[in-house]
Amino acid sequence: MERHEALEIVKKQLTEHRYQHTIGVMETAVELAKRYGADEKKAELAAIFHDYAKFRPKEEMKQIILEQNMPNDLLSYNTELWHAPVGAYLVQTEVGIQDEDILKAIRYHTSGRADMTLLEKIVYVADYIEPGRIFQGVEEVRALAQQDLDQALLQALKNTVQFLLKKNQPIYPDTIHTYNALIMKKK
Ligand code: GDP
Numbered sequence: 001m002e003r004h005e006a007l008e009i010v011k012k013q014l015t016e017h018r019y020q021h022t023i024g025v026m027e028t029a030v031e032l033a034k035r036y037g038a039d040e041k042k043a044e045l046a047a048i049f050h051d052y053a054k055f056r057p058k059e060e061m062k063q064i065i066l067e068q069n070m071p072n073d074l075l076s077y078n079t080e081l082w083h084a085p086v087g088a089y090l091v092q093t094e095v096g097i098q099d100e101d102i103l104k105a106i107r108y109h110t111s112g113r114a115d116m117t118l119l120e121k122i123v124y125v126a127d128y129i130e131p132g133r134i135f136q137g138v139e140e141v142r143a144l145a146q147q148d149l150d151q152a153l154l155q156a157l158k159n160t161v162q163f164l165l166k167k168n169q170p171i172y173p174d175t176i177h178t179y180n181a182l183i184m185k186k187k
């Protein structure tokens, strides 16, 4: 699928602000794919569709999680986590993208997981550092992303976990697993 066709499809699913974010993730993901030798076309499509389900009604997302036998524990955690696996499902069924590498990059873009693929890491980090992101700590992750993708990912995770702790929010197990996998690999 061509970039312009994909963008046209996703634009209808998003607010203008979220669409601009998507463009930023797309450009960043392609840059990272070039730098780290990933498939640029897959990085582009995964980035374009990563937030496809962001604005689906919670009830619809909940039903999909139950009917498609997605991990049930998702339902006890922050609803923000739902759009990633539900997005992968809808991008497959509504848009017709069948490539598992792309679908997994969408599925794990919020929580991450242990043993992420290169493409999954690229979309996760691109989502975190795209030019529209302005939160505390983003500059450090941007700099790391030029040098070492795993280090950038680890720093983004540490920031996210710290942010959740500060807000007294639960941390989804896959987020912890992502962190553990990276910190144990480092040593
Ligand atoms: P966005 O869709 O572009 O806004 O970015 P994400 O898909 O990465 O969504 C991140 C949101 O999920 C943030 O607001 C996090 O605070 C929230 N979130 C809630 N619980 C968790 C968790 O356990 N792990 C992670 N990584 N994010 C979580």
Ligand code: FE
Pocket: 050, 051, 054, 083, 084, 109, 110
């Ligand atoms: Fe997202």
Ligand code: FE
Pocket: 109, 110, 124, 127, 128
């Ligand atoms: Fe993210």
Ligand code: FE
Pocket: 021, 025, 050, 051, 127
């Ligand atoms: Fe996003």
